[in-house]
Amino acid sequence: MSSRYAQAKAAIQNQLSVLVQRWDAGLVPEAIAVEEPTEPGHGDLVSNVAFRLARTLRRPPRAVAEELAAAWSPHPALEPPEVGGAGFLNFRLRTAWLAEVVREVLEAGPRYGSSDVGGGQRALLEFVSANPTGPLVVVNGRSAAVGDTLARLMAAAGWQVEREYYVNDAGNQIERLGEAMSLRLRELRGQPLPDPWPEGVYPGEYVRDLAQRWLAAGRPTPETVEALGEWAAEALRAEQEQELLRFGVRYDRWFSERALRRSGACEALLERLRREGLLVEADGAEWFLSTRWGDDKDRVMVKSDGSWTYFVPDAAYHADKLARGYDVAIDLLGPDHHGYIGRLKALVQALGYPAERLEVHIVQLVRLVRGGQTVRMSKRGGSFVTLGELVDEVGVDPARWFFLERAMDTPLDFDLDLAQLKSNDNPVYYVQYAAARIKSLARLAPAESLPDPDLSQLQEPEARALLLDLARFPDLVAKAAQSRAPHLLPRYLHQLAGDFHLFYRLYRILQAPPPQAAARLALSRAVLVVLERGLGLMGISVPERM
RNA sequence: GCGCCCGUAGCUCAGGGGAUAGAGCGCUUGACUACGAAUCAAGAGGCCGUAGGUUCGAUUCCUACCGGGCGCACCA
Incomplete structure (x- = not known):
């Protein structure tokens, strides 16, 4: 089941790929790009096929685009295309067709947004994995939020996901x-x-x-x-x-390094590598030949005094993970483990797996900022360092939001003042407030009391913007899961909430004439469904009242 | 020195061959006799680090340089 938005995109691609056959220009259907335009004035979807064809046809792209537009046959989802700029084909979804998304959302309920792009593949996410030698610190919280939300996203997009914590309880x-x-x-x-x-x-x-x-x-x-x-x-x-x-993060498995060591897995791995000639002696130590797979240098596994480096149990752990048959194993590591990626990827290949079977992402550092100043992460002087203290101060919802707001591979400035602000400046409350407003409407007008809405009433541009937002949500979830980019979610939700606040400010909902009231309320409830699902994927609550 | 990442609005950051480069914060000015003003609207603000190259087209790809971060243990 694909989203309405994806359906429209596919319809354009299909028809264009048929239309371009007239020229025999050797253009494969996959090369026909249909994308979201940067400008709202350029329609809902845009294709640049004409530019691709112009080259081989030796004709101006605009002429090619016009010929394609003229040959277009009507489709229920789409208005006829218009030619824009130097040769873009701009498509606009028919509003009546688009409006049906409201019914889809309300019927699917909390499942709306799910898809099967993951195809049921098994994924293992390992994150946080801090040493059990002290409390969790702030950056562990970022890893926790990112890993957990990525897990939720991938589960929603059709992966079978397990969350695992590797406990360094030995050594x-x-x-x-x-x-x-x-x-x-x-x-x-x-x-x-x-x-x-x-x-x-x-x-x-x-x-x-x-x-x-x-x-x-x-x-x-x-x-x-x-x-x-x-x-x-x-x-x-x-x-x-x-x-x-x-903090809202529950693991499926706590994997003990001590248990791993006791199982003999380390010795077995070393023996296997020796047997295959991948672990060789030099200068009194035993070296893993990781440079064969592009690592900067070979790595010592057995030191000259006979003891193991830290890499041995870690390698055995990864060997164990891979042997469990996941389609992909994802590690979220801290920036201090940057230099570790090469040897892990080498290990994966040495064990006979494709390199992509292990995916390593670095979650960058968090800098706490208060009053424009960096908070010193010192344990003295009352400045907090632990995740627990951060959550005590700002609460789970803002903490998770701010951790998820930035791409995981860029360093994060966590603004403590902003996180505690109870106003529109604080994006968490901005989004939660939109949900609370709709819940308030729903209290005033329970769903049972409404006639079946006539969705063709939704004609205003601000309503249409919401319809597009709703239609795009399943693709957004799929994209965030596929490209391991949880930060797309808060961006989307902020946009959706903003579009709703505007709509709400401009139009009466309950007090409109009955047909409009029913349609607008249905739209609002659909927006609430998506806000709830999106915030749920982020592990953030949806309060009834604020 | 070698490798990876990053230089985009005053600040924090998205985007990633295509049309006039976006958002939040901050700043300026407006909007409740109405379902929640924790809201909304308008405005100012940019040689997308610099110089070359590829391309019909580069902020995006390539090269060099400048500036910043991080990795480069027989540590864990």
């Missing part, structure tokens, strides 16, 4: 966490702390709270550095999970 950093626990326990018993604090051991005060909890729980593990580290890591992981749930 060096857990040992250091265990050391920190051990020191804090000594502190709690009134013993002196080392001065200076040992390098690399987590100094955060949250470890003291954990140590207290460990005592209060009746010393649930042996008091060894290893056991304390593992216990603390699990406690912190559980806190991260709670924080993410509060």
